[in-house]
Amino acid sequence: MESKEVSELSLSRTECEKCGAIWINGKHIFSGTAASYDNSELDLAGLVCNKLGNEQCINPKKGQDGGQTWAYRAGFVDGAIKAKRDTLDDLNNMINP
Numbered sequence: 001m002e003s004k005e006v007s008e009l010s011l012s013r014t015e016c017e018k019c020g021a022i023w024i025n026g027k028h029i030f031s032g033t034a035a036s037y038d039n040s041e042l043d044l045a046g047l048v049c050n051k052l053g054n055e056q057c058i059n060p061k062k063g064q065d066g067g068q069t070w071a072y073r074a075g076f077v078d079g080a081i082k083a084k085r086d087t088l089d090d091l092n093n094m095i096n097p
């Protein structure tokens, strides 16, 4: 049996006990969205590990600044909501001048 080839396909999966963050073959992915991109570890640190992480946290970027934070995301969402509201106001003004 060709068991050697199968073993080469095995994935290493590491999970942060503290944050629940998952690394597949050493690359961090966001567990909810499976998003994976450069600097995602830094975003993870800003969003989760810097607040919740302790010595159990295995994120190599824990404690580093520069990633996204909830404050940044809240600002982004506020801006998006305002843009949508402005658009609705414009529509309203067109329909009910």
Ligand SMILES: [Zn+2]
Binding pocket: 016, 018, 019, 020, 021, 049, 053, 057, 058, 059
């Ligand atoms: Zn962590």
